[in-house]
Amino acid sequence: MKKKILACLLILFPILSLGVAKADTEKTKYVIASDSSFAPFVFQDSSNQYTGIDMDLIKAIAEDQGFEIEITNPGFDAAINAVQSGQADGIIAGMSVTDARKETFDFSDSYYTANTILGVKESSSISSYEDLNGKTVGVKNGTASQTFLTENQSKYGYKIKTFSDAASMYDSLNTGSIDAVMDDEPVIKYSISQGQKLKAPIAGTPIGETAFAVKKGSNPELLEKFNKGLANLKANGEFQKILDKYLASNSTTTSSIADETTIWGLLKNNYKQLLSGLGITLSLALISFVIAIFIGIIFGIFSVSPYKSLRLISEIFVDVIRGIPLMILAAFIFWGIPNFIESLTGQQSPINDFVAGTIALSLNSAAYIAEIVRGGIKAVPVGQMEASRSLGISYGKTMRKIVLPQATKLMLPNFVNQFVIALKDTTIVSAIGLVELFQTGKIIIARNYQSFKMYAILAIFYLVIITLLTRLAKRLEKRIQ
Ligand code: ASN
16 A cells, blocks of 8 residues: 555645646745735735735836736635645734744734634624633634634633634624624724625624734745835835725715626626636646546556556556545645645745636546546457457557557547536635636625626536537537447
8 A cells, every 4th residue: 555655745735736836946036815805915816916005016116126026816724825835925814812823934024913703694692702601603714813713612611613814704793604703903894884784783892913924934025115114114104005995984985886796797797707707617627637538548547558567657647636535736836835845945935826827627527538438448348359369469559459449439438528528626625725717706796785686697508508518519419429
């Protein structure tokens, strides 16, 4: 068994490291990761651009200090992972400075002080922590609020439910599957000011200063530039202007909740984003499927080879890949491997999320395709191979000319099936923060809380695409048959 595992790591490692690009030692541009929905710190405005205190602040500091930035918004937990694995250079996401975090992050000077606070539905009767006994409180994974809840759980006897993003958390509160949420005070208060039917019955508890962070020991110059820039902006009044823009009671920045209450309004405001998400979903599915067919056929043919070693390699590949959930495979490639390489070489080795997603999906589908190919070949009666070999025709030629043409016909319907599965599986890959169609929808919901309509739109998008593609594939299949 040990040998098997070692052999499969040897096979997988070169494949996985293909997509890994070495980072430049001299940085001209910094990748900054942030939350996907944490208004007023970071959220999408009505034209789908990320805005908020954090976005304005990091842009102003970059301009003040003369460096370039690229911002990604995968969500808080994913942003933290991105910085720890070297996918991003820094994180700005209303992030609280805590002692535990100081072990793994270096923090800038503080630019805000936030409390964590309990949010409940307007109609809720919860008015103290004691009322939470037996109730369920939602919280975003990896946040300071989660630490607060965990530390006080035995005292108040509530259950904790963790979410990977704000959208699903607030949705669950709205639908009643959880009784309360714990989040930063400015965030809950901002939602209330934007018309969300929430209230905060208990005074907030301090969770620390809010600051920008880099991975401990890396990018010290970026931290220094941030601090210098922040000091300059505080001195020239720019910083206060940014705060006022989002926090003052007459603040004019609103998300476009009002015009997004109908399906038509949702589509009208977000069609560009949805189409771009759809483009990513289709590219992911198609590219990974082509690669998967290639790898799958090779391993499928290995699996029926007269050579035991080839059969063994194929068996290991299929067993390992089928035995690992796709989401873990994607997280391993996107966060795990760069983290491992960095710990070995000391060099940041970020891998693009699309590349990581494509590799994960390709490997996953390849394992199933290898099985389809094996089944197809096995379904061709052995007599045919024997007859051909007894006529003196080589194994390779018999495979190519006699067995494979018949097997292919048998495999076709399964290929179509596998493609549909691969297309649906793209949604799983959104876990690494890749903004494909599903993630696009979740980001939109995080802004307007229209989960019923938005998920209905997404379901219809997938249904239409999958129906069209299966029809097309059926036609092709008929022609080939
Ligand atoms: N305030 C949260 C934390 O530091 C950050 C967030 O949810 N974006 O954990």
